Amino acid sequence: xxxxxxxxxxxxxxxxxxxxxxxxxxxxxxxxxxxxxxxxxxxxxxxxxxxxxxxxxxxxxxxxxxxxxxxxxxxxxxxxxxxxxxxxxxxxxxxxxxxxxxxxxxxxxxxxxxxxxxxxxxxxxxxxxxxxxxxxxxxxxxxxxxxxxxxxxxxxxxxxxxxxxxxxxxxxxxxxxxxxxxxxxxxxxxxxxxxx
Amino acid sequence: xxxxxxxxxxxxxxxxxxxxxxxxxxxxxxxxxxxxxxxxxxxxxxxxxxxxxxxxxxxxxxxxxxxxxxxxxxxxxxxxxxxxxxxxxxxxxxxxxxxxxxxxxxxxxxxxxxxxxxxxxxxxxxxxxxxxxxxxxxxxxxxxxxxxxxxxxxxxxxxxxxxxxxxxxxxxxxxxxxxxxxxxxxxxxxxxxxxx
Numbered sequence: 001x002x003x004x005x006x007x008x009x010x011x012x013x014x015x016x017x018x019x020x021x022x023x024x025x026x027x028x029x030x031x032x033x034x035x036x037x038x039x040x041x042x043x044x045x046x047x048x049x050x051x052x053x054x055x056x057x058x059x060x061x062x063x064x065x066x067x068x069x070x071x072x073x074x075x076x077x078x079x080x081x082x083x084x085x086x087x088x089x090x091x092x093x094x095x096x097x098x099x100x101x102x103x104x105x106x107x108x109x110x111x112x113x114x115x116x117x118x119x120x121x122x123x124x125x126x127x128x129x130x131x132x133x134x135x136x137x138x139x140x141x142x143x144x145x146x147x148x149x150x151x152x153x154x155x156x157x158x159x160x161x162x163x164x165x166x167x168x169x170x171x172x173x174x175x176x177x178x179x180x181x182x183x184x185x186x187x188x189x190x191x192x193x194x195x196x
Numbered sequence: 197x198x199x200x201x202x203x204x205x206x207x208x209x210x211x212x213x214x215x216x217x218x219x220x221x222x223x224x225x226x227x228x229x230x231x232x233x234x235x236x237x238x239x240x241x242x243x244x245x246x247x248x249x250x251x252x253x254x255x256x257x258x259x260x261x262x263x264x265x266x267x268x269x270x271x272x273x274x275x276x277x278x279x280x281x282x283x284x285x286x287x288x289x290x291x292x293x294x295x296x297x298x299x300x301x302x303x304x305x306x307x308x309x310x311x312x313x314x315x316x317x318x319x320x321x322x323x324x325x326x327x328x329x330x331x332x333x334x335x336x337x338x339x340x341x342x343x344x345x346x347x348x349x350x351x352x353x354x355x356x357x358x359x360x361x362x363x364x365x366x367x368x369x370x371x372x373x374x375x376x377x378x379x380x381x382x383x384x385x386x387x388x389x390x391x392x
Binding site: 083135138142143144145146147148149152153155156157158159160162163164166167175179180183184186187188189190191192193194 | 279331334338339340341342343344345348349351352353354355356358359360362363371375376379380382383384385386387388389390
């Protein structure tokens with residue numbers, strides 16, 4: 001048995017431990033016992049901070065969702081040509097995904113078994129819809145190739161961006177968040193090929 | 197209790213039941229009991245066909261891997277300009293992913309807890325490496341934009357293609373495999389933007 005350490009957690013630092021455990025074991029597979037062990041404090045100490053694991057999930061996915069929705073309020077996402085606004089949103093989605101990596105990873109793994117998960121899925125759909133609307137507006141402006149089907153393209157672009165959580169490791173020497181964002185914007189808007 | 201039905205399975209049809217269960221419950225979370233229930237035959241009948249669940253996993257991921265590696269042997273993947281060969285491989289990867297959807301889904305979820313899973317991950321890495329080599333050759337020919345970093349681009353393109361397993365449903369009215377493959381090739385090589 002490990003001796004429980006003194007509870008010096010804030011809601012913020014406790015959340016960061018919980019998110020790690022959720023991502024490792026899956027939310028469904030995580031018990032208050034697992035959280036207590038990982039944090040090194042008793043279950044009753046955890047209950048002192050939050051009402052239970054669903055509150056931790058809600059706080060964690062809210063952090064990811066708030067980060068994503070805030071992008072849409074940035075001036076460069078609100079003003080100018082739709083295609084430029086879309087490019088800004090795509091770049092910032094990659095940057096938020098990387099700066100909030102564990103929180104966005106958890107959000108993307110949510111499956112809908114609890115009310116909080118269903119609420120998170122609903123908000124994700126809202127966000128996806130807002131981005132799809134931008135792509136549609138860019139197409140209406142004639143700035144998107146006419147042979148691109150908007151719904152399919154939106155899914156594929158989200159697929160590319162979301163896949164980053166599967167391999168990006170901030171501690172590894174490799175591309176920075178900025179470099180990954182540049183690469184995604186280049187690929188999504190201009191493709192691999194050198195212009196003829 | 198359900199009455200076990202007469203065992204009319206072939207190794208092929210038993211495999212297709214097992215893959216569904218693996219994809220629903222996860223390979224680790226699937227027992228011979230679960231497989232027996234899903235197939236409606238006794239565990240000993242299953243052992244008549246295969247040595248156990250790991251053999252079923254091996255057969256399932258082999259089917260996905262064989263489909264993917266076969267692409268590299270196709271004439272259009274072996275002859276001609278690297279960029280054309282790469283476009284052929286990308287298109288065919290999407291088509292194989294969709295025609296072998298449950299098998300490729302399982303392959304992409306393999307985590308490395310057993311010898312078979314580690315073997316599958318190793319073969320996936322080989323395949324990814326072969327595709328990255330093609331992209332490198334296309335870049336050396338000057339057919340890829342010089343600002344694209346090959347390793348990063350390979351990850352992002354695989355991310356886009358592999359994400360298809362998360363949303364593509366053959367039974368839903370929507371894009372056909374051919375349309376999805378067209379969209380991926382367009383996006384990957386030419387991007388969203390209309391050429392200036």
